[in-house]
Amino acid sequence: MEIGPIFRAMWRNRIGVALIALQIAFTMTVVVNAIYIINERSRLMARPSGLDEANLFYLRSVGFQEGFDEESTIVEDRILLQATPGIIDMTVMNAIPLSGSGSSTGVRVNPDANGPSTYTALYRVDEHAIDTMGLELIAGENFTTAEVRQLGRLDSGSTAPIIITEALAEALFTGGAAEALGNTLYWQVDIPMQIIGVVKQLQAPWPTFASIENSMLIPNNILDGQSLYLVRTEPGQVNTMMLRVEELLADSNPARIIMNVKSLEETRADSYRIDSSMARILLVVIVILVFITSMGVVGLAVFGINRRRRQIGTRRALGATQGQIIRYFLVENLIISGIGVTLGAVLTLGFNIFLVQTFNMPRIEWYYTPLGMLALVLVGLLAVLGPSRGAARIPPAIATRTV
Amino acid sequence: MLKMKDVGKVYRTELVETRALTSFSLDVDEGEFVTVTGPSGCGKTTFLNIAGLLETYSSGTYLLDGQDVSELGDRQRARLRNRKIGFIFQSFNLMPDLNLFDNVDVPLRYRGMRASERRQRVDQMLDSVGLLSRKKHLPSQLSGGQQQRVAIARALVGEPRFLLADEPTGNLDSHTAAGVMELLEQVNESGTTIIMVTHDDSLAQRARRNVKILDGRIQSIDQLADSRIPATPVSDRALSANA
Ligand SMILES: Nc1ncnc2c1ncn2[C@@H]1O[C@H](COP(=O)(O)OP(=O)(O)OP(=O)(O)O)[C@@H](O)[C@H]1O
Ligand SMILES: [Mg+2]
Numbered sequence: 252m253e254i255g256p257i258f259r260a261m262w263r264n265r266i267g268v269a270l271i272a273l274q275i276a277f278t279m280t281v282v283v284n285a286i287y288i289i290n291e292r293s294r295l296m297a298r299p300s301g302l303d304e305a306n307l308f309y310l311r312s313v314g315f316q317e318g319f320d321e322e323s324t325i326v327e328d329r330i331l332l333q334a335t336p337g338i339i340d341m342t343v344m345n346a347i348p349l350s351g352s353g354s355s356t357g358v359r360v361n362p363d364a365n366g367p368s369t370y371t372a373l374y375r376v377d378e379h380a381i382d383t384m385g386l387e388l389i390a391g392e393n394f395t396t397a398e399v400r401q402l403g404r405l406d407s408g409s410t411a412p413i414i415i416t417e418a419l420a421e422a423l424f425t426g427g428a429a430e431a432l433g434n435t436l437y438w439q440v441d442i443p444m445q446i447i448g449v450v451k452q453l454q455a456p457w458p459t460f461a462s463i464e465n466s467m468l469i470p471n472n473i474l475d476g477q478s479l480y481l482v483r484t485e486p487g488q489v490n491t492m493m494l495r496v497e498e499l500l501a502d503s504n505p506a507r508i509i510m511n512v513k514s515l516e517e518t519r520a521d522s523y524r525i526d527s528s529m530a531r532i533l534l535v536v537i538v539i540l541v542f543i544t545s546m547g548v549v550g551l552a553v554f555g556i557n558r559r560r561r562q563i564g565t566r567r568a569l570g571a572t573q574g575q576i577i578r579y580f581l582v583e584n585l586i587i588s589g590i591g592v593t594l595g596a597v598l599t600l601g602f603n604i605f606l607v608q609t610f611n612m613p614r615i616e617w618y619y620t621p622l623g624m625l626a627l628v629l630v631g632l633l634a635v636l637g638p639s640r641g642a643a644r645i646p647p648a649i650a651t652r653t654v
Numbered sequence: 655m656l657k658m659k660d661v662g663k664v665y666r667t668e669l670v671e672t673r674a675l676t677s678f679s680l681d682v683d684e685g686e687f688v689t690v691t692g693p694s695g696c697g698k699t700t701f702l703n704i705a706g707l708l709e710t711y712s713s714g715t716y717l718l719d720g721q722d723v724s725e726l727g728d729r730q731r732a733r734l735r736n737r738k739i740g741f742i743f744q745s746f747n748l749m750p751d752l753n754l755f756d757n758v759d760v761p762l763r764y765r766g767m768r769a770s771e772r773r774q775r776v777d778q779m780l781d782s783v784g785l786l787s788r789k790k791h792l793p794s795q796l797s798g799g800q801q802q803r804v805a806i807a808r809a810l811v812g813e814p815r816f817l818l819a820d821e822p823t824g825n826l827d828s829h830t831a832a833g834v835m836e837l838l839e840q841v842n843e844s845g846t847t848i849i850m851v852t853h854d855d856s857l858a859q860r861a862r863r864n865v866k867i868l869d870g871r872i873q874s875i876d877q878l879a880d881s882r883i884p885a886t887p888v889s890d891r892a893l894s895a896n897a
Contacts, residue, residue: 253763255756256752256756256759256760256763259751259752259753259756260749260751260752263751264751561747562747562749562750565743565747565749566760566764567708567732567735568706568708568735568741568747569735569736569741569760569761569764569808570732570733570735570736570737570761570764570765570812571732571736571764572728572729572732572733572764573728573729573732574729575764646708646709647708647709647735648703648708648709650708650741650743650747651699651702651703651708651741651743651744651820652699
């Protein structure tokens with residue numbers, strides 16, 4: 252093909268070409284990085300929590316009258332819920348996974364208070380936690396009823412049983428779950444904790460927590476007048492049971508009120524709301540940018556074609572077929588896009604390095620850049636196809652008719 | 655070579671219908687040099703465009719080398735224009751963004767010729783019009799007469815048997831025009847059939863035949879000189895000596 256003369260002819264109009272090539276380069280930079288961010292967010296959003304989220308909801312039981320007995324209320328509530336068809340189990344805990352609020356602590360394998368600690372979420376639960384959340388116990392055992400202390404702090408000097416996640420076990424012990432089982436951990440309070448079980452997965456309550464897979468269950472709830480219940484229903488009944496349970500509990504004990512009834516799916520959606528709206532905004536930005544760039548390509552092509560109508564007619568008169576005219580503009584477009592995406596590839600990687608350093612994101616996968624280049628070249632060709640076909644329809648008689 | 659019988663051409667726009675050519679009949683033999691004259695708007699360019707397959711006609715028949723051109727599709731017409739016909743335009747129609755070499759190269763590229771052969775032919779052609787030393791120059795760096803010589807080189811580079819020129823000297827002064835005319839005469843003497851539209855009567859009289867058009871019809875055909883096809887081709891030096 253006539254790349255040489257096309258290129259030399261473009262060189263005489265290099266400002267317009269350079270501007271469009273720059274536009275393509277910037278579009279590619281933003282689009283590729285935006286898609287990368289969207290994919291990154293989607294990957295975060297798609298991570299499982301380890302819970303049977305579809306069938307879980309939670310609520311808060313808050314005492315407001317004098318004489319409200321939290322401990323006996325919990326016992327009564329449990330009896331009531333266990334007798335309710337559609338409810339599988341319930342647990343009383345201090346924090347709900349995915350909810351964004353909870354507590355964390357540093358734990359050590361070594362009793363030395365100055366030694367290095369590993370951060371983990373801390374869930375205060377009872378013996379129903381594993382069944383209610385739907386966790387998979389991969390080693391050891393669940394807490395026994397006797398191990399659960401609802402009353403205040405643990406006794407100093409005694410050993411508390413704990414269950415940890417496999418990720419935490421692997422972070423602490425080279426031998427992972429197998430080595431962790433039976434071992435002892437220490438935390439700020441000088442109470443040793445013995446690992447009696449390991450669960451496959453349970454995420455910390457904060458989606459942005461760096462050690463999100465590190466969680467620890469301890470059978471010790473603090474009674475503070477308001478208890479958090481996590482309730483697991485039969486599959487597909489979460490919405491009806493939320494209403495039913497709220498009513499049942501409110502009626503059974505008028506000394507407290509039932510608040511914050513919310514399903515875990517809603518909780519997940521709320522927690523990742525910023526991420527999903529960011530993804531949506533970026534998607535809109537991508538569409539707009541690609542549209543504007545295609546319009547720029549179309550504009551440059553249409554401008555060039557109108558300016559060269561007589562030239563095109565002359566080419567037709569000299570024997571160019573319609574296909575050869577179309578090819579001329581496609582090649583011209585390929586040259587512009589080629590310059591644009593090559594520059595775009597450099598900018599894309601540069602911008603990604605900036606994102607990695609500033610926002611601590613993982614590096615872009617290698618194939619994003621070539622795919623982005625290919626996509627923008629295709630967009631350019633598609634944009635220029637219409638104008639080129641218009642150019643091919645310019646009659647050869649233009650050559651003798653225009654002066 | 656060219657045989658037109660009762661060719662008619664009607665331009666239709668929303669409001670008016672222009673009869674640009676009416677019962678136009680003309681035979682042009684291989685090797686002839688025919689000039690076409692007539693008042694502005696009489697249909698000279700229309701005739702040339704139809705003859706050169708740039709436009710279609712509305713009625714009648716046109717045989718080019720015995721082939722009925724109304725049967726040809728767009729691709730075949732383009733191919734014929736590329737191989738058989740050379741065009742010279744009043745305003746030269748060079749590509750302003752291409753240097754002289756690339757300009758002359760245009761028709762050969764559409765023929766899909768190998769680069770080495772194209773280069774040789776273009777250089778030879780530019781040499782024969784005396785502009786080889788300026789092949790890297792842009793058209794805007796040349797005088798009108800030089801530009802038209804480049805355009806003639808472009809028209810001839812594919813060795814067409816049929817050369818159509820629409821007022822090739824219309825934008826040139828009389829001295830330069832005479833040079834271009836001599837160049838065309840030499841091209842004709844080497845065997846190329848030429849039809850040239852002109853407003854200049856003295857140039858028109860130099861051809862073998864002069865066709866006068868009035869209102870889309872042939873008014874008269876003047877036989878001006880003996881038919882004579884030269885036996886010896888013209889040397890490159892003779893071509894470049896003119897214009
Ligand atoms: N595309 C067109 N649409 C409508 N009418 C046209 C078109 N082209 C030419 N005509 C008309 O056809 C007639 C013949 O035009 P043509 O260009 O052949 O004349 P001409 O003899 O070449 O004139 P000139 O000496 O001025 O170049 C004119 O009346 C012109 O207005
Ligand atoms: Mg004319």
